[in-house]
Amino acid sequence: xxxxxxxxxxxxxxxxxxxxxxxxxxxxxxxxxxxxxxxxxxxxxxxxxxxxxxxxxxxxxxxxxxxxxxxxxxxxxxxxxxxxxxxxxxxxxxxxxxxxxxxxxxxxxxxxxxxxxxxxxxxxxxxxxxxxxxxxxxxxxxxxxxxxxxxxxxxxxxxxxxxxxxxxxxxxxxxxxxxxxxx
Amino acid sequence: xxxxxxxxxxxxxxxxxxxxxxxxxxxxxxxxxxxxxxxxxxxxxxxxxxxxxxxxxxxxxxxxxxxxxxxxxxxxxxxxxxxxxxxxxxxxxxxxxxxxxxxxxxxxxxxxxxxxxxxxxxxxxxxxxxxxxxxxxxxxxxxxxxxxxxxxxxxxxxxxxxxxxxxxxxxxxxxxxxxxxxxxxxxxxxxxxxxxxxxxxxxxxxxxxxxxxxxxxxxxxxxxxxxxxxxxxxxxxxxxxxxxxxxxxxxxxxxxxxxxxxxxxxxxxxxxxxxxxxxxxxxxxxxxxxxxxxxxxxxxxxxxxxxxxxxxxxxxxxxxxxxxxxxxxxxxxxxxxxxxxxxxxxxxxxxxxxxxxxxxxxxxxxxxxxxxxxxxxxxxxxxxxxxxxxxxxxxxxxxxxxxxxxxxxxxxxxxxxxxxxxxxxxxxxxxxxxxxxxxxxxxxxxxxxxxxxxxxxxxxxxxxxxxxxxxxxxxxxxxxxxxxxxxxxxxxxxxxxxxxxxxxxxxxxxxxxxxxxxxxxxxxxxxxxxxxxxxxxxxxxxxxxxxxxxxxxxxxxxxxxxxxxxxxxxx
Ligand SMILES: Cc1ncc(C[n+]2csc(CCOP(=O)(O)OP(=O)(O)O)c2C)c(N)n1
Numbered sequence: 167x168x169x170x171x172x173x174x175x176x177x178x179x180x181x182x183x184x185x186x187x188x189x190x191x192x193x194x195x196x197x198x199x200x201x202x203x204x205x206x207x208x209x210x211x212x213x214x215x216x217x218x219x220x221x222x223x224x225x226x227x228x229x230x231x232x233x234x235x236x237x238x239x240x241x242x243x244x245x246x247x248x249x250x251x252x253x254x255x256x257x258x259x260x261x262x263x264x265x266x267x268x269x270x271x272x273x274x275x276x277x278x279x280x281x282x283x284x285x286x287x288x289x290x291x292x293x294x295x296x297x298x299x300x301x302x303x304x305x306x307x308x309x310x311x312x313x314x315x316x317x318x319x320x321x322x323x324x325x326x327x328x329x330x331x332x333x334x335x336x337x338x339x340x341x342x343x344x345x346x347x348x349x
Numbered sequence: 350x351x352x353x354x355x356x357x358x359x360x361x362x363x364x365x366x367x368x369x370x371x372x373x374x375x376x377x378x379x380x381x382x383x384x385x386x387x388x389x390x391x392x393x394x395x396x397x398x399x400x401x402x403x404x405x406x407x408x409x410x411x412x413x414x415x416x417x418x419x420x421x422x423x424x425x426x427x428x429x430x431x432x433x434x435x436x437x438x439x440x441x442x443x444x445x446x447x448x449x450x451x452x453x454x455x456x457x458x459x460x461x462x463x464x465x466x467x468x469x470x471x472x473x474x475x476x477x478x479x480x481x482x483x484x485x486x487x488x489x490x491x492x493x494x495x496x497x498x499x500x501x502x503x504x505x506x507x508x509x510x511x512x513x514x515x516x517x518x519x520x521x522x523x524x525x526x527x528x529x530x531x532x533x534x535x536x537x538x539x540x541x542x543x544x545x546x547x548x549x550x551x552x553x554x555x556x557x558x559x560x561x562x563x564x565x566x567x568x569x570x571x572x573x574x575x576x577x578x579x580x581x582x583x584x585x586x587x588x589x590x591x592x593x594x595x596x597x598x599x600x601x602x603x604x605x606x607x608x609x610x611x612x613x614x615x616x617x618x619x620x621x622x623x624x625x626x627x628x629x630x631x632x633x634x635x636x637x638x639x640x641x642x643x644x645x646x647x648x649x650x651x652x653x654x655x656x657x658x659x660x661x662x663x664x665x666x667x668x669x670x671x672x673x674x675x676x677x678x679x680x681x682x683x684x685x686x687x688x689x690x691x692x693x694x695x696x697x698x699x700x701x702x703x704x705x706x707x708x709x710x711x712x713x714x715x716x717x718x719x720x721x722x723x724x725x726x727x728x729x730x731x732x733x734x735x736x737x738x739x740x741x742x743x744x745x746x747x748x749x750x751x752x753x754x755x756x757x758x759x760x761x762x763x764x765x766x767x768x769x770x771x772x773x774x775x776x777x778x779x780x781x782x783x784x785x786x787x788x789x790x791x792x793x794x795x796x797x798x799x800x801x802x803x804x805x806x807x808x809x810x811x812x813x814x815x816x817x818x819x820x821x822x823x824x825x826x827x828x829x830x831x832x833x834x835x836x837x838x839x840x841x842x843x844x845x846x847x848x849x850x851x852x853x854x855x856x857x858x859x860x861x862x863x864x865x866x867x868x869x870x871x872x873x874x875x876x877x878x879x880x881x882x883x884x885x886x887x888x889x890x891x892x893x894x895x896x897x898x899x900x901x902x903x904x905x906x907x908x909x910x911x912x913x914x915x916x917x918x919x920x
Contacts, residue, residue, distance in 0.1 A: 180535050183484075184472060191477050232659035238481045238501055241535045340534045347532050 168223040172201065174251055174324045175227065177216040177234055178208060178241040178333045185239055189216060192233050198222050202255070204321035210333065213241065219322050242336050246326060253324035257302035258284070259293045259309050260316040266291060269312065279305045290315065352526040358488035358518045359388040361525040362452070363396065365495040368527045371423050373397045373414065373784060375407040379427025381467055382454030384519040386425075399784065399813055402805035404431050406777035408438025409803070412447045413781030416764045417739055417789075419572075421448040421503045422781065428454040429467030432513070433474070437771055439509045440478040444768030445593060446570060448507035450498045458486045458517035471513040480508030488521035492528065500530035505538030506657045507570060540656065542673035542681060549669045550652045551685035553626050557650075559694045560586045561624035563609055563617070563638075566593035566767075567631015567655060573676035574760045577630070578602065580679050585690040587698050589617030591632045593767045596757035600736060606698045610638045611903050612749040615920055616701035618909040621646050623697075630654040631675045634664035635768065644908030654678050708914045709900050714754060720894035721869055723747060723822045726876075727754040730792050730820065733876045738790040738818075739764060739782050743775035743799030745829035747822045749899045751794040773802030779817045780809055790818065790883055797823040797849050807859045816884040819861075821852055824893050832898050836916065837905075856888040863888040 179185050193200055201219040208215035227245050235243040266272045281295040295305045378386040401407040404426045411422025432453035442449045456465040475482040481501045485494045498510040568577050574597050581604040589606045598605045607614030627649040639645045653667040661670035713724035727750050736758040742751035742765045766774035779793035800821050827845040834842050856863035866875045879887045901912045912920040
């Protein structure tokens with residue numbers, strides 16, 4: 167058996183209805199579990215970006231990414247291992263104000279984790295932490311001594327370490343192709 | 350193109366189809382598509398509409414049409430059940446890369462998502478089985494959507510497109526001007542070929558001692574038949590076809606060695622595991638071709654040429670993957686490869702063919718006594734038609750026999766449901782093929798089971814005076830399944846025995862010429878009679894051996910060299 171790794175897939179697409187569905191069924195067909203997912207407008211106008219984390223073999227992810235890219239409205243899709251990207255997640259924690267007010271260690275704990283207090287009122291406080299999965303998980307475990315009422319973690323967002331921006335290159339190439347066709 | 354002021358969406362759709370040079374559509378009306386059918390009434394001279402008897406028949410007919418003549422098949426059906434009835438055909442077209450534009454009616458846009466009468470989520474259902482599927486909600490989007498649909502369906506690796514056409518779009522009024530689509534930023538149908546990869550491939554080919562070429566429908570789809578032949582003429586490389594690759598090379602071509610796969614010829618299968626360079630073009634290493642992939646061509650360097658990036662390396666790791674259109678790749682490869690002959694290597698294929706002929710084929714096509722075999726019927730039709738008919742098959746033993754024993758003189762002469770293996774495909778596909786190529790003989794081979802899955806299309810044949818030749822190979826069993834039960838399920842014949850109607854009486858009811866053959870000595874004269882008049886339909890029922898088997902056979906899960914010659918003996 168080939169070894170499984172956590173891959174981050176970046177998909178750039180046109181802003182069309184139903185794309186998320188088109189992409190997710192490609193994972194479903196192969197019985198692959200999407201570990202985290204985040205979708206938003208990209209820095210390029212009109213282009214959407216999906217960041218999908220999935221644990222599987224290189225062979226599988228390669229096939230999946232090619233099948234994603236084959237969808238008509240998908241511009242480009244890439245996959246990366248963790249060492250090829252800088253990535254972060256955001257986590258939010260809600261704790262009861264009473265439980266933390268009198269605690270002598272609470273402030274130190276927040277500082278040690280490099281977390282922030284977003285809001286605090288008489289009944290609860292909301293703490294935010296950005297980091298990798300293990301970081302946000304550790305804070306969760308540490309905060310749990312005060313009782314975490316709610317906990318939410320986002321999908322990862324990622325930026326590649328490479329010096330070339332492949333989507334921009336692709337779009338420029340396609341622009342040239344279109345010009346040639348219309349000439 | 351001229352601009353039409355203030356026309357309805359329905360008219361716009363029809364004008365768009367005409368602008369795409371569509372002259373034939375296959376369809377069935379219903380509530381949510383009535384405005385379009387109403388408009389069709391005004392365009393009867395320009396657009397021939399074939400009224401099928403079931404929407405599944407419309408898609409299969411459009412598939413047969415597309416595969417016979419290479420143009421995009423067009424289907425128009427209503428919403429809800431009309432749309433869900435086309436699903437099997439759309440899935441079939443997707444896996445067999447057939448260009449289709451399927452237009453289904455949809456409830457008015459304001460009722461979408463409310464479970465309105467005959468509303469189904471057509472885009473949702475068809476997403477995984479289409480190249481593109483899109484809901485047209487406003488008449489303003491028609492020109493854009495139809496142009497894209499034809500461009501996507503027919504270019505690159507072809508496939509089906511579904512347009513879910515709301516009633517709102519059909520009845521709204523617009524100023525309409527049509528422009529064909531020739532560019533979509535996110536879609537590159539014809540990839541740029543890497544010169545470096547071509548050189549790598551040429552080097553492997555020129556150094557090879559035992560090269561072998563396997564090709565699929567990609568050759569036909571890219572109109573690369575002549576280029577393939579020129580390549581093989583020069584390099585002297587022996588070649589074999591997948592089921593869908595059949596007829597791209599003439600059956601009597603000297604470097605053509607037969608069919609690959611589960612019921613393919615022995616030489617091509619066995620030599621796959623002896624060649625040193627395997628050149629695969631326009632084929633996708635389907636499991637019916639490879640058998641156990643862990644035992645497939647492990648010794649060979651593999652060159653895979655395909656237009657679809659997702660196919661390269663999907664099943665078989667490759668040494669050189671060339672992404673590109675088959676015709677262009679072969680054209681550019683030709684000057685790079687050396688003129689050669691591989692007489693000894695080709696002899697090895699021929700030796701296998703001799704064994705196969707003696708141990709399998711002779712028994713099948715030239716038996717002296719006993720019931721009629723399927724193979725002899727097929728061979729007889731090939732001989733009488735001078736290998737020049739379009740052969741359409743259904744699925745099952747009739748299909749494998751049709752593939753094995755038909756001979757072909759020209760390309761686009763084999764139409765069969767490959768990837769999906771859809772019973773009921775054949776009869777409507779034959780109708781579509783005949784409508785596409787009326788001057789050619791269209792011979793459809795079916796089992797008694799499969800013909801009954803689409804038998805209502807006899808009505809379409811009658812209404813359209815469609816001269817298809819229907820050959821029912823009646824063994825009174827779901828023969829292919831019966832064969833597996835005999836071989837792998839201890840002869841427990843669960844639900845495969847058929848009690849059949851009188852096919853002659855059915856033919857008579859539709860006014861078709863018909864003949865039933867039960868004795869070997871009547872076969873030839875019946876086939877001659879069937880083929881005498883190209884324009885009229887004919888039903889030829891041949892009562893064949895009940896427990897016939899298709900051999901050779903690579904049993905499921907086995908490697909390509911593990912071939913059974915009959916129920917007991919291995920090659
Ligand atoms: C729609 C569909 N249902 C079921 C099957 C499974 N199947 C494959 S071959 C076969 C038997 C076909 O019997 P028949 O049409 O009589 O042809 P024969 O094999 O006897 O030539 C069946 C049931 C299928 N391929 N397609």
